[in-house]
Amino acid sequence: MNWGIPMTERDLDNLDVFFDAARRQAADPSPDLMQRVLDNALAEQQRLAAQAAPQARPQRAARGLLRQLLSAIGGWPAVAGLATASVTGLWIGVNPPAAVSTTAEAYLNSGADTYLVDLMPGFQFDDMAEG
Amino acid sequence: MALDALSDVDDEALLVLFANGDADAARSLNLRLTPRAFAQAMRMLNNRAEAEDVAQEAMMRLWKIAPDWRQGEAKVTTWLYRVVANLCTDRLRRQRSIGIDAIPEPEDDKASAADGIQDAARIKALYAALDDLPERQRQAVVLRHIEGLGNPEIAEAMEISTEAVESLTARGKRALSALLKGRRDELGYSDD
Structure with a gap:
């Protein structure tokens, strides 16, 4: 062998001896690796399934009566508005502004006559019994 | 055996089945691709433990990308070659940077x-x-x-x-x- 010669195609071909040795090297995965990879795969599938599930969850959560009522009126923000209106109403009842008092008095204590208007004078309950 | 039913199904279709929760597709892809990924990593790194880590990581990336896999863009095996090659390169770079010069003895059985x-x-x-x-x-x-x-x-x-x-x-x-x-x-x- 003459290693002193410049690089030739034959030298490059000789690399195949090294490559062949590397190719012959056992490169089978261990059963343990196969199992680990499969475990990862199945765990990932479960994670994907769990990710898809939350879309169904709100419907189940809305089963309670209070929850149904809440969702019907628009949730907790609507309850806040409702509470404000209630407190305001109570306050007006306890300490009514002058305008409200006057109007209320006009309706309740005016002494005005109450009129009874008979829209169908010819109609009597007896007629129904007969017919 | 259920895997026989999937032997004619190509890798891309198996990935779709995998993303839909098919456990047989997971098994089939594992049997097809993990040995490839491991062999490539082994040949690049010449270290069994490191090659196993790389193969597991590459397959993990495949499982994660499965729901977003774009059909027809690249072959699954080509994608896997790329991921394994890059993971190996990262490891080799790290080894070089900390000056490990001990080449592990090759295994031969x-x-x-x-x-x-x-x-x-x-x-x-x-x-x-x-x-x-x-x-x-x-x-x-x-x-x-x-x-x-x-x-x-x-x-x-x-x-x-x-x-x-x-x-x-x-x-x-x-x-x-x-x-x-x-x-x-x-x-x-x-x-x-």
Whole structure:
């Protein structure tokens, strides 16, 4: 062998001896690796399934009566508005502004006559019994 | 056996089944692709423990990308070659940066003792020389000459042109030859 010669195609071909040795090297995965990879795969599938599930969850959560009522009126923000209106109403009842008092008095204590208007004078309950 | 039913299904279709929660598809993909990923990593790193880590990580990435896999864009095997090659390159870079010069003894459990010793010496010399190559040259040489891929496939895996692959492998082989030349006598080289 003459290693002193410049690089030739034959030298490059000789690399195949090294490559062949590397190719012959056992490169089978261990059963343990196969199992680990499969475990990862199945765990990932479960994670994907769990990710898809939350879309169904709100419907189940809305089963309670209070929850149904809440969702019907628009949730907790609507309850806040409702509470404000209630407190305001109570306050007006306890300490009514002058305008409200006057109007209320006009309706309740005016002494005005109450009129009874008979829209169908010819109609009597007896007629129904007969017919 | 349920896996037989999937033997004719291509990798992309199996990925879709996998993303839909089909456990048989997971098993089938594992049987098809993990040995490939491991063999490639083993040939790039020449270290069983590291190669197992790389193969597991590459397959984990495949499981995670399955729901978003774009059909028809790249072959699953080509994508896997790319991921394994990049993971191996990262590891080799880290090894170099902390100055590990110990090349692990190659494993050989089937060749005869004499052949085994010679093979082991060659493999050790080869990987020592590969360690001195630039990363891209090493990647191209391993994929072409040890993994046995064609240039177009390597080009796709490395995201470069076929001409660039040819240039990388040619330069890589020249450098390897030069590096190994000095060690041939001590390797008891007698094969030509």
